[in-house]
Amino acid sequence: MLKIIICIFCVISLISCNIIVDYIDFETVEADPAMKSVNISLELENDEIQTKTVDLSCTYKFFTDWWAIDYAYFCEQNQAVKIVDADTRVAKVKGTHKELKDNSDVRGFRVNGQSMAYLPKGLNKFFDNLEFLAIWTTDLMEIHSEDLAPFTKLRILSIWENKIEYLEKDLMKFNPKIEYIGFGKNRIQYVDPNVFDLLTRLHTLHFDGNDCYSKQVAGDRIGVLRMIDEMNEHCNSNEV
Incomplete structure (x- = not known):
């Protein structure tokens, strides 16, 4: 019991x-x-992972004096954006096209004065015929071959007044049609010696205001080749 x-x-x-x-x-x-x-x-972390996208807003314009291109229909990104993540993708592009025009007619994309530390991925899904890309005063920190790879028709690359410190090997290996390059007013300290090797049409190169070298040549293929030789002497002694 x-x-x-x-x-x-x-x-x-x-x-x-x-x-x-x-x-x-x-x-x-x-x-x-x-x-x-x-x-x-x-x-919050899960939300951030899910929201690494950006919406762009275009004012569509015609430009008649864009260096190598006589008459260009392009998108001017007009809405404030902030891109701080290298994996950010373009979710959609807003804006009203000119009469009888659509995304396939867009030849250029320009951003000026936005906050864009990295180029967003997926822009080519909306504009696959780009011939010029202009990224001005955006605090862009890096640019890589995979950023430019989708734009095989590119003729003009203008990355002006940003925070680029180096140009990597094979940066433009997918862009052999480039005629005009602008890297003025960056912070470039190193340029890989093969960067310009495939650009047989390059006739204009702006490199003024950089750390390792400062010069520009316009409309002169021979002058550009000489400039590249000089740049190699000054800008690839210390790899980044």
């Missing part, structure tokens, strides 16, 4: 203990600000 009483007491005690533990755990989770903070942080 004593054994039965002891067993019943033990069972009741265990049940009581479990109830108390469950209650304490529940209260701890509900009341602990640290746990709530962790949950909120995880939710």
